[in-house]
Amino acid sequence: MKRPQITGETIWITGASAGIGLALAKKLCQHNTVIISGRHQDTLDRIVEQHPSMKAVVFDVTDKAQISTVQTALIELTPYLDRVILNAGNCEYFSIDKPDWLIMERMMQVNFLGMVHSVQASLELLKQASKQNKLPHIVGIGSQAIQAPFTKAEGYGASKAAVSYWLDSLRIDLAGLGIDVSEILPGFVDTRLTQKNDFPMPFLMSVDEAAERIIKGIVKRPLQYAFPKRLTGLLWLARRFPRRWMALQQQGVSAKDKSD
Numbered sequence: 001m002k003r004p005q006i007t008g009e010t011i012w013i014t015g016a017s018a019g020i021g022l023a024l025a026k027k028l029c030q031h032n033t034v035i036i037s038g039r040h041q042d043t044l045d046r047i048v049e050q051h052p053s054m055k056a057v058v059f060d061v062t063d064k065a066q067i068s069t070v071q072t073a074l075i076e077l078t079p080y081l082d083r084v085i086l087n088a089g090n091c092e093y094f095s096i097d098k099p100d101w102l103i104m105e106r107m108m109q110v111n112f113l114g115m116v117h118s119v120q121a122s123l124e125l126l127k128q129a130s131k132q133n134k135l136p137h138i139v140g141i142g143s144q145a146i147q148a149p150f151t152k153a154e155g156y157g158a159s160k161a162a163v164s165y166w167l168d169s170l171r172i173d174l175a176g177l178g179i180d181v182s183e184i185l186p187g188f189v190d191t192r193l194t195q196k197n198d199f200p201m202p203f204l205m206s207v208d209e210a211a212e213r214i215i216k217g218i219v220k221r222p223l224q225y226a227f228p229k230r231l232t233g234l235l236w237l238a239r240r241f242p243r244r245w246m247a248l249q250q251q252g253v254s255a256k257d258k259s260d
């Protein structure tokens with residue numbers, strides 16, 4: 001039988017009520033203690049009912065006022081955390097024709113500040129793991145959207161670029177405390193976040209496959225792990241030929257305008 005890659009750990013996953021976070025929680029709870037978070041108690045309760053080895057802590061990551069309550073709730077559940085998977089996030093697209101400028105604020109709140117708040121709530125427990133000679137690990141879920149500019153992604157892309165820089169910087173400062181930091185850059189994954197997209201999503205993968213790849217990826221504690229590689233290659237070309245990429249993106253927008 002294949003040995004599980006991550007086993008015997010206590011892991012906190014934010015945004016684990018749906019999509020990638022839930023898929024990770026379901027896989028990891030078979031051999032680990034998994035604490036799941038999301039905004040809605042009833043949703044979390046239903047998941048725990050089906051997976052009794054999971055525990056739940058309600059957390060709206062955008063709400064600074066909840067940080068100390070969440071920290072206390074986590075401390076009541078565990079004396080330390082081996083791994084924290086910072087996954088909670090959302091995507092809203094900006095339209096220059098009907099601009100909702102608050103999208104930029106909302107994207108920074110949930111994707112960037114939400115990650116900051118989650119580290120604030122869990123850092124003490126990661127430090128406790130380090131004191132016990134464990135190898136604590138922060139895993140931030142970013143996005144391949146940072147590899148090249150996408151149309152309408154002014155808010156989403158900028159928030160994920162902020163996440164990327166923040167994790168790079170945090171990694172340097174946490175190294176002395178024995179805490180590793182990895183950034184995961186998924187491509188398109190079939191979740192409710194992408195199900196509302198009305199444009200082609202190259203190399204779209206199932207949420208199950210994405211969770212499998214993330215688990216395989218984080219075992220090696222990379223600085224950054226992007227998948228699928230075919231999309232990484234395409235976006236590498238986009239950066240090499242930025243005007244061509246811009247023209248392709250614009251063509252996509254005008255084709256869509258014509259069909260509306």
Ligand SMILES: NC(=O)c1ccc[n+]([C@@H]2O[C@H](COP(=O)([O-])OP(=O)(O)OC[C@H]3O[C@@H](n4cnc5c(N)ncnc54)[C@H](OP(=O)(O)O)[C@@H]3O)[C@@H](O)[C@H]2O)c1
Nearest residue numbers: 015016017018019020038039060061088089188189191193
């Ligand atoms: N799907 C993709 O193609 C893709 C690609 C690259 C990166 N990602 C990233 O992967 C992460 C997960 O995305 P997904 O596709 O799995 O999306 P999803 O299916 O919509 O799930 C999002 C999760 O985040 C939680 N969440 C949203 N807002 C929250 C808030 N304010 N506080 C706490 N939790 C919140 C949701 O829980 P509740 O609604 O129950 O609170 C849910 O559990 C995101 O960071 C996303 O940017 C996704």
